[in-house]
Amino acid sequence: MKQLAILSGKGGTGKTTVATTLSTIVKNKIMADCDVEAPNLNIVLQGEIIEKQDFYGKETAVIDKNKCIECGMCEELCRFNAISNFEVNPYYCEGCGLCMYKCPVEAIKLVEEKTGHVVYAKTKSGEKVVYAELFPGADGSGKLVTEVRKKAKEVSDDNDEYLIIDGTPGIGCPVLASATGVDLVLIVAEPTLSGFADMKRVLSAIESFKVPSVVCVNKWDLNKEVSQQIEKYCEENNIVVVGKIDFDETVVKALKNLQSLSSNPDSTAYQQIYKMWLRIKEILDEGVESK
Amino acid sequence: MKIAISSEGKTLEAKVDSRFGRAQYFIIVDSETMDYKVIDNAAVAQSSGAGTKAAQTLIDEGVQVLISSSVGPNAMEVFKAAEIPVYKAIEGDVKTNIELFKNGSLEKITEATNQGHHHH
Numbered sequence: 001m002k003q004l005a006i007l008s009g010k011g012g013t014g015k016t017t018v019a020t021t022l023s024t025i026v027k028n029k030i031m032a033d034c035d036v037e038a039p040n041l042n043i044v045l046q047g048e049i050i051e052k053q054d055f056y057g058k059e060t061a062v063i064d065k066n067k068c069i070e071c072g073m074c075e076e077l078c079r080f081n082a083i084s085n086f087e088v089n090p091y092y093c094e095g096c097g098l099c100m101y102k103c104p105v106e107a108i109k110l111v112e113e114k115t116g117h118v119v120y121a122k123t124k125s126g127e128k129v130v131y132a133e134l135f136p137g138a139d140g141s142g143k144l145v146t147e148v149r150k151k152a153k154e155v156s157d158d159n160d161e162y163l164i165i166d167g168t169p170g171i172g173c174p175v176l177a178s179a180t181g182v183d184l185v186l187i188v189a190e191p192t193l194s195g196f197a198d199m200k201r202v203l204s205a206i207e208s209f210k211v212p213s214v215v216c217v218n219k220w221d222l223n224k225e226v227s228q229q230i231e232k233y234c235e236e237n238n239i240v241v242v243g244k245i246d247f248d249e250t251v252v253k254a255l256k257n258l259q260s261l262s263s264n265p266d267s268t269a270y271q272q273i274y275k276m277w278l279r280i281k282e283i284l285d286e287g288v289e290s291k
Numbered sequence: 292m293k294i295a296i297s298s299e300g301k302t303l304e305a306k307v308d309s310r311f312g313r314a315q316y317f318i319i320v321d322s323e324t325m326d327y328k329v330i331d332n333a334a335v336a337q338s339s340g341a342g343t344k345a346a347q348t349l350i351d352e353g354v355q356v357l358i359s360s361s362v363g364p365n366a367m368e369v370f371k372a373a374e375i376p377v378y379k380a381i382e383g384d385v386k387t388n389i390e391l392f393k394n395g396s397l398e399k400i401t402e403a404t405n406q407g408h409h410h411h
Contacts, residue, residue, distance in 0.1 A: 139338070141339055142312075142313070142337075142338065142339055142341060143313075143336070143337065143339075143341070146310075146313050146335075173339040173340070173341075176312075176342070176364075177313065177341075180309070180313070181308075181309030181360060181361050204364075207364070208362055208363060208367045209360075210379055210400060
């Protein structure tokens, strides 16, 4: 199974639009929504939940009332002000463990806390989608991204040729966990200065992985000058630009109606993403030389 | 020479794990005798900082070379500072990658920063 991760650096460039559209174009694939703090793939794909698995994403301090001598040291030490009246507020506790190490009577221990679910769903047409659901206030993490990818692998079978990973914006831990060990990274860039800068940032963040990356410029015609700069940069760095997608109001309308772009297969954007997939498929199937 | 390699299983026949920080296991192989030791990668359970933790573990084990597929930027800094060269694994089992390393066929991802420091 070939793995494609979709990243952007900057948020709002159209990662999920590209991912949902690809999900209707590509057959024999699994979709993994690794934008775990704001999962929206399944909102559009509307898959039905098959399985929910608990995720323990955090450790929280718990005070044993029977052992506690109410000395107040933990409350004084806690940098997150998570302890008052000898009780821990789990929303404030970061699980750093300082109170546990310092408690003079060993009354405090760290307990794993359930912070969400890893969900496996299937769409009406039988397409597999894996995503995460975090409880309010819980943090996303590379660990959760890893769990989502693991689940996707678990539910895959021999017919699944591709795993398409919708990544998260930024260049942090969840991004690296989304990109590690994949066959190809698709970066969805937008022609703004911050879009261009963040594209370069994400490219440098994953550079040491030596994973081949390709770029698509979304809404390229909104700023042709920056689009040209992005293309020039890619050319200079041997990065293939696999597609340029027009700003197309059909996309806006489809998203407003919680539909994927495939409801409008004649639209310019859909046609461009379709053509882009053919190029990506070629690269994935033949393998690319790493940079 | 002590070579660490990220692995999906606990034997020399196991597949190389394509991840580094969240690899299931590390196998540390003595390249002369081919004796090996398996390390359960505790960093898998970290919500973040898995790469640097795994790197620290390997350094504490005294490894001299790392073979892996996807070493992230933070872990890479650690290996640079520790002067441990990192080589890119190819798909396949641990044994094959060790053999390829021995005859110089694996691509080096990072140079050890100060090779003159050690007396080879």
